[in-house]
Amino acid sequence: MIGVRNLESLILTRHGESLANLAQQQAHQALQDPPEEIDVCDRDADVPLTERGRRQAAALGRRLAALPAHERPTVAVSSPYLRALETARIALAEMDSPLPLLVDERLRDRETGVLYRLTPHGVRVRHPREAERRERLGEFYYRPPCGESWTDVVLRLRSAYRDIDTDHAGGRVLVVAHDVVVLLTRYIVEGLTEQRVLELARTQVANCSFSRWVRRDGRLHPAEYGDTAHLAGPSAGPGRGPAG
Template sequence: MAGVRNLESLILTRHGESTGNLAHQAARDAPGDRIEEVDLCDRDADVPLSERGRLQAVALGRRLAALPPSERPTAVVSSPYVRSLDTARIALAELQDPPDLLVDERLRDREMGVLYRLTPHGVRVRYPEEAERSRRLGKFYYRPPGGESWADMLLRLRSAYLDIDLDHPGGRVLVVVHDAVVVLTRYIVEGLSERELMEIERTPIGNCSFTRWVRRDGVLRPAEYNDTAHLSEPAGAPAPTAAP
């Protein structure tokens, strides 16, 4: 990873299942214009974990606790969003001597701007010009009004990882984030092309999945990717995917 030369390993996990995930699933099953849910927060940052998501976070913590001492995280950094912070706190409670939990707002989920809580159908109905612009530009470069493209996210993620690397030389850092951040981190670490990224993105990132890069021969190399084997109830999550 360019600019990240000091970490011994980097572990990423997506937050546990959230009430927002459930609302998105319900919207896919019964298409409408908006993702409607009584408990879905007005701010994306405030969306909490579901009960299943909390159980997934416990399972993640037990996987971390089962690692050899030489592989356990020495630092933990989380997105400031509630679903990520709670995942981190629940998981760390399973460790005997957990490291401090740090928060970095640059690790937040993608900002969707005016399209927040709209279904794909809703975007086509309410903002047909944006739907066409998104189709033409593609996910990597399309920026919704008031929101971010994936390229925009990469700018802040590169900055965040540079600081994480400088702050934790020789460290093993766990980062608790969102599905897009996991995919884009792979783009950064492995130097992927846009085409390769879009192919990888076709497989959803499982809630509380385990992705890790380990330094070998002076370079962070993939060890696990999107592994959900530690979850006792992985229904709806993708099968573990071996790192290339």
């Protein structure tokens, strides 16, 4: 992994189910008269967890607490967005010893610009040229007006991980963020191609899923990806909201 040479392990999770995830699910289920917007009034940074999302975060915390002492994270770094911070705080509260929680704005969700809150149907209706341009360029390089492409997110993630690696050398770092951050971290760590990361994106990163890379032979290797075994109980099922 370019720029990350000193971490012992890296654990990533997506936040628990948020109100936006729930609204998106409801919008996608409206097949007869699909809405153009999802029913969320908050700005993206202020969208909170649902009650189910809070239960998922607690289940994640129990998963972390159950790790052997030599595998538990030594520090947590979160996206500043409310749904990620809530997830981090709830999860860390389940652990039996205090863990530093840092915030890094470079771990925020992808900014979708003028397409924020729009469903795929809404994009086609309100911004047909953008829908055509995204189809032509592909998801990896497409940048919506006032928003970011996946490659823009990759650039800020590389910067964030270089600093995390320097500040927490030898540490085991937990990152609490968003689906695109989890996916593109895998792209960075494993040196994937555009085609491979797009294939992986067909399977949604589940809310509060567990992904981990561990150091072996001088570099980070994948150990788990998108694991949801800790969410198997009826009260904390794995949410799979379309984005965020």
